Amino acid sequence: MMNNEILEVCRCFNIKGEAVSCESVTGGHINTTNLIVFNHNGENKQYLVQEINTHVFRNPDNLMSNIVSVTQYLRNKIAEAGGNPDRETLTFLPAKDGNYYYYYNNKCWRIYNYVDKAYTFNFIENNTCFENAGRGFGMFQRHLSDYPMHNLHETIKDFHNTPKRLENLRKSVEADVKGRAASVEDEIRFVFDRTEDAKYVLDLHKKGLIPLRVTHNDTKLNNILFDKDTNEAICVIDLDTIMPGLSLYDFGDAIRFGGNTTFEDDDNLDNVKISIELFESFARGFLSACAKALTKTEVDCLAFSAKLMTFECGVRFLTDYIDGDVYFKTKYPEHNLVRARNQFRLVEEMEKHLPEMNAIIEKLYNEYVK
Numbered sequence: 001m002m003n004n005e006i007l008e009v010c011r012c013f014n015i016k017g018e019a020v021s022c023e024s025v026t027g028g029h030i031n032t033t034n035l036i037v038f039n040h041n042g043e044n045k046q047y048l049v050q051e052i053n054t055h056v057f058r059n060p061d062n063l064m065s066n067i068v069s070v071t072q073y074l075r076n077k078i079a080e081a082g083g084n085p086d087r088e089t090l091t092f093l094p095a096k097d098g099n100y101y102y103y104y105n106n107k108c109w110r111i112y113n114y115v116d117k118a119y120t121f122n123f124i125e126n127n128t129c130f131e132n133a134g135r136g137f138g139m140f141q142r143h144l145s146d147y148p149m150h151n152l153h154e155t156i157k158d159f160h161n162t163p164k165r166l167e168n169l170r171k172s173v174e175a176d177v178k179g180r181a182a183s184v185e186d187e188i189r190f191v192f193d194r195t196e197d198a199k200y201v202l203d204l205h206k207k208g209l210i211p212l213r214v215t216h217n218d219t220k221l222n223n224i225l226f227d228k229d230t231n232e233a234i235c236v237i238d239l240d241t242i243m244p245g246l247s248l249y250d251f252g253d254a255i256r257f258g259g260n261t262t263f264e265d266d267d268n269l270d271n272v273k274i275s276i277e278l279f280e281s282f283a284r285g286f287l288s289a290c291a292k293a294l295t296k297t298e299v300d301c302l303a304f305s306a307k308l309m310t311f312e313c314g315v316r317f318l319t320d321y322i323d324g325d326v327y328f329k330t331k332y333p334e335h336n337l338v339r340a341r342n343q344f345r346l347v348e349e350m351e352k353h354l355p356e357m358n359a360i361i362e363k364l365y366n367e368y369v370k
Contacts, residue, residue, distance in 0.1 A: 006034050006049050009109045012102045013093050015047065016040045030056050030240070035114060046114035047093070051107050057240060060108050062153035064100045067239045068092055069151050070144065070214055077143040087115055087227075088235050115235055118225040124258050127281040128231075129221075134285025136224045136233025137216070137254060141247055141286075144214040145293035152214065152244050159217060159241070160249045162198040162312045166191060169319045178324040184337065187318050190344055194311060201248055201301055201308060209297045215245030219254040233285075247298055251286060252305030255279055256313060259306065260346055264313075267338045272345040274353055279306070280360050287361070291368035299365050303357035307350040314343030 003022050010019070017040030025033040025048070032051040037044050057063045071092065075085035085091075091113040095102035101110045124130050158164045173181045173188060181188070204210045216223070218241050225235040257264075259279045262271040283302065291299070320327045321336035330336055350357070 003034065005105060006036055009049055009102065009104050010036060010038070010047070010111065012104055012109070013095050013111045015093070015111070017045070020044060046116060047111050048114050049109065049111050051109055052101065054108050057155070059153075059155065060101045061099075062155055063240060064092070064110065065151075066153055066155060066242050068100050070147065070239065070242055073147055074140075074143055081143075086113070087118075090115070090235065090237060090239065115225055117228045118234065119228055120222045120225060120237075122222050124221060124278065127277055129226075130258055130278050131281040131285035132226065132231065132233045133221055133224050133258070134254070134282035134287075135289045136236060136285075137219055137250060138286040138289030139233075140216065140236045141213065141250070142290040142293045145290070147214050149212050149214070149244055152242075155243050156217075156241065159243070160215075160245055160309075160312065161202070162308060162315070163195075163202065165312055165315045165319070166195060166198050169315055169322075172319050172322045176322065178322065180322050180324075184318065184322065187337075187340060187344065191311075191315055191318065194347075197308065197311065201246060201305065204297060204301070205246060209295070210246055210248070210301070211295065211298075212244045213247045214242060215247065215249050217241035217243065217245060217249060217253070219250045220257050221254075246305075247294060248301050248305035249309065251283075251302050252307075252309030253313075254282060254286075255306035256310040256343075256346070258282060260342075262342075264342050265335065265339050266342055269341060269345045272342055272349060274306075274346060274349045274357075276353060276356060276360070279303075279357055280364075283361055283364055287364045287368050291365055299361060300358075302361050303350075303354055306357070307347055307354065310343050310350065311347050314340045314347065317343060 006022055007019055015038055017038040020037040020039050022034055022036040025035050030053045034049045035046060036049055037046050052060055054060065071089050074089040078085045078088045092100050093111045094100055101108055121129055169191060201210060216236060218238060223236065223238040224233050225237055227234045259274050261273040261275050317336045317340035321340060325336055328336055
């Protein structure tokens with residue numbers, strides 16, 4: 001069924017031809033997306049028409065400046081490497097006024113080309129799948145390793161500032177608006193016992209040992225497209241959280257999400273382990289693509305970054321539980337506490353295996369820098 005509002009938006013972006021079909025795309029949690037097909041001179045062309053959630057992304061100008069600048073830079077790098085820019089990065093369309101977003105009906109819209117013959121995973125099916133994802137995110141880092149960082153805006157302040165997350169937790173404990181702090185003293189102690197860990201990589205950055213890079217900041221498995229014919233990872237998507245950061249954030253968060261042997265809201269902590277096989281698979285893919293683009297200090301911190309991002313996520317869950325569940329969606333009263341305990345157990349598991357994880361990184365690094 002054709003959506004008249006979507007059609008009017010498309011006219012604001014100079015899309016040629018006649019609309020053939022329009023359907024809602026489910027799965028996104030923030031923006032509203034529709035897939036529309038236009039026929040021009042006998043050829044069908046697919047586009048994704050997206051309403052930007054301006055309650056979350058309050059500055060569309062900075063948001064789209066980041067995205068367009070990075071994707072156009074990627075297009076050049078991919079072409080230089082002999083790849084296909086139309087499939088290996090997203091292509092956004094300018095509106096009639098030259099901007100890459102347009103206000104219509106008091107809503108903010110953008111349009112980009114649909115990448116066909118591609119698919120995503122919602123969970124890790126096997127080691128090869130996770131290795132391919134690692135290679136895709138590693139290529140993203142390699143292509144952007146010399147991106148001019150002064151062009152990039154910080155769209156979400158202190159997004160991965162772990163010491164700031166601890167400061168927020170401390171304030172929440174002191175306020176204790178829901179009277180929950182006394183029931184989670186063990187979890188609070190767990191966090192503040194690791195205060196030095198929280199600031200470790202930022203201290204290295206301040207010393208000039210770890211550079212600022214373009215970071216995706218949401219490296220879940222379903223944020224990368226895989227080619228239907230080759231099953232290789234081809235395109236990193238969901239670029240709204242692109243901003244300046246540390247490469248460690250993207251590697252660490254991918255392991256936090258994919259290396260856990262169970263779901264992050266599993267309340268049976270005996271199920272929570274770090275899969276060394278999956279860790280090695282992702283690290284192999286990642287370093288095969290970008291080992292030479294990273295500094296040795298970055299590489300030496302990769303295994304630690306998995307622990308750090310897991311720890312930070314647990315701190316955020318715990319803080320939200322104490323605050324009364326105001327940020328993360330929950331299904332029952334202790335949902336955020338269950339998530340926090342799950343993440344903290346994964347931190348403990350990583351601490352046990354950190355020497356083994358570091359050895360894997362060193363082995364792979366030596367393999368790919370030669």
